[in-house]
Amino acid sequence: MSSTPPPHPDLALALEASDGGARATTFMTAHGPVRTPTFMPVATKGSLKGITHAQLERLAPDVMLANTYHLHLRPGEATVRDLGGLHGFTGWQGPWITDSGGYQVFSLDHRATLDEEGVTLRSHLDGAPVRLGPREAMAIQESLGADLIMAFDHCLALPASREALEAAVHRTTRWTAACAAARTRSDQALFGIVQGGTDPALRALSAEALLALDLPGYAIGGLAVGEGGQAMRAAVEATTPLLPAAKPRYLMGVGQPLDLIDAIAAGVDMFDCVLPTRNGRRGWLWTRDGTVRIGARLHAKDDAPLDAECRCEVCRTHSRGYLRHLFKTGEHTAVTLGSLHNLTFLFELVRGARTAILAGTYTAFAAAFRARFEAGERAWQEAHARDPEAAFRSREANRARGTGHSEAEPA
Numbered sequence: 001m002s003s004t005p006p007p008h009p010d011l012a013l014a015l016e017a018s019d020g021g022a023r024a025t026t027f028m029t030a031h032g033p034v035r036t037p038t039f040m041p042v043a044t045k046g047s048l049k050g051i052t053h054a055q056l057e058r059l060a061p062d063v064m065l066a067n068t069y070h071l072h073l074r075p076g077e078a079t080v081r082d083l084g085g086l087h088g089f090t091g092w093q094g095p096w097i098t099d100s101g102g103y104q105v106f107s108l109d110h111r112a113t114l115d116e117e118g119v120t121l122r123s124h125l126d127g128a129p130v131r132l133g134p135r136e137a138m139a140i141q142e143s144l145g146a147d148l149i150m151a152f153d154h155c156l157a158l159p160a161s162r163e164a165l166e167a168a169v170h171r172t173t174r175w176t177a178a179c180a181a182a183r184t185r186s187d188q189a190l191f192g193i194v195q196g197g198t199d200p201a202l203r204a205l206s207a208e209a210l211l212a213l214d215l216p217g218y219a220i221g222g223l224a225v226g227e228g229g230q231a232m233r234a235a236v237e238a239t240t241p242l243l244p245a246a247k248p249r250y251l252m253g254v255g256q257p258l259d260l261i262d263a264i265a266a267g268v269d270m271f272d273c274v275l276p277t278r279n280g281r282r283g284w285l286w287t288r289d290g291t292v293r294i295g296a297r298l299h300a301k302d303d304a305p306l307d308a309e310c311r312c313e314v315c316r317t318h319s320r321g322y323l324r325h326l327f328k329t330g331e332h333t334a335v336t337l338g339s340l341h342n343l344t345f346l347f348e349l350v351r352g353a354r355t356a357i358l359a360g361t362y363t364a365f366a367a368a369f370r371a372r373f374e375a376g377e378r379a380w381q382e383a384h385a386r387d388p389e390a391a392f393r394s395r396e397a398n399r400a401r402g403t404g405h406s407e408a409e410p411a
């Protein structure tokens with residue numbers, strides 16, 4: 001059998017402040033500190049879509065996320081490893097996190113067949129068979145070389161039966177133990193993923209079993225997969241208190257501004273989501289006063305910046321009218337500018353939340369953010385109801401929105 005795995009790295013999480021359930025922490029990785037709450041942008045294939053390295057340096061994320069499944073297919077983990085791992089390959093020398101491929105495997109539904117050792121599926125690129133399980137997910141992630149790595153889990157779309165959810169919880173526990181045992185590197189912190197859908201008892205069962213493995217960090221998975229905002233909030237609020245205070249807590253695939261506000265209040269430290277870049281490419285641009293649909297006619301001669309308080313180059317340089325023109329004519333820069341602004345917006349939101357937690361004012365910060373954002377959304381709905389063209393475009397955009405977990409889902 002296999003030899004004893006090396007010890008886990010010590011993330012040395014320091015709790016700097018807590019404010020109600022919300023908390024500000026700093027923990028250490030092999031490539032630098034992570035200050036929380038933090039938002040981790042998704043570089044699916046090792047690149048933040050539309051964003052150059054110089055722009056990335058100005059955004060200065062604490063952690064970058066890349067997808068195991070996609071890098072396994074192209075260029076293959078051996079190529080990434082031989083080019084210096086994710087840090088050398090991409091040139092981003094800060095902390096990286098990789099997912100395990102579990103979400104992609106089960107969400108892309110490429111005729112996957114499940115067995116006790118993992119999953120066999122068809123590549124979404126060419127139909128070739130791909131094998132992923134705890135052993136494969138760990139071997140690939142060790143080659144990719146991220147600082148934080150994820151256990152291979154069984155994530156179900158919701159709604160799902162209690163029987164199916166319970167089976168997925170037990171399978172996730174067995175697979176997580178197999179991941180921990182398969183490790184050969186001592187510089188990568190393995191996170192377990194709590195499953196259990198929206199059932200508090202199953203969440204508790206999953207958390208208890210995974211905590212027994214004493215991993216460096218824990219994630220809440222299997223949410224933002226069709227259960228709706230209310231149910232998601234309840235599941236986060238039920239699960240977060242079950243996780244150890246001395247370890248980072250990561251809510252996977254959630255990035256709507258108001259969802260972040262609530263999850264931070266519940267004690268979540270880390271987030272990832274494709275929404276800033278996906279919505280950015282489609283001209284759905286977040287502001288402190290709600291979402292601006294930049295394609296709407298009302299912005300045609302609008303000389304205001306997108307968000308007067310945003311510090312990004314888009315808001316300091318361009319008018320809404322010019323941005324609308326770029327989106328309407330399909331200019332490549334529209335993708336870059338939309339993504340850059342949305343990413344800046346989320347970073348400013350989580351950094352503002354951190355500042356407020358450190359100052360003991362998070363409740364007021366969250367309430368003020370919510371009130372202003374929701375007022376803007378309501379104003380848009382009202383303006384919308386009066387403009388049939390805008391209403392049509394919004395329906396199209398809603399249809400194309402998908403979930404926040406993967407850039408590679410069919411658009």
Ligand SMILES: [Zn+2]
Binds near residue numbers: 312313314
């Ligand atoms: Zn901006």
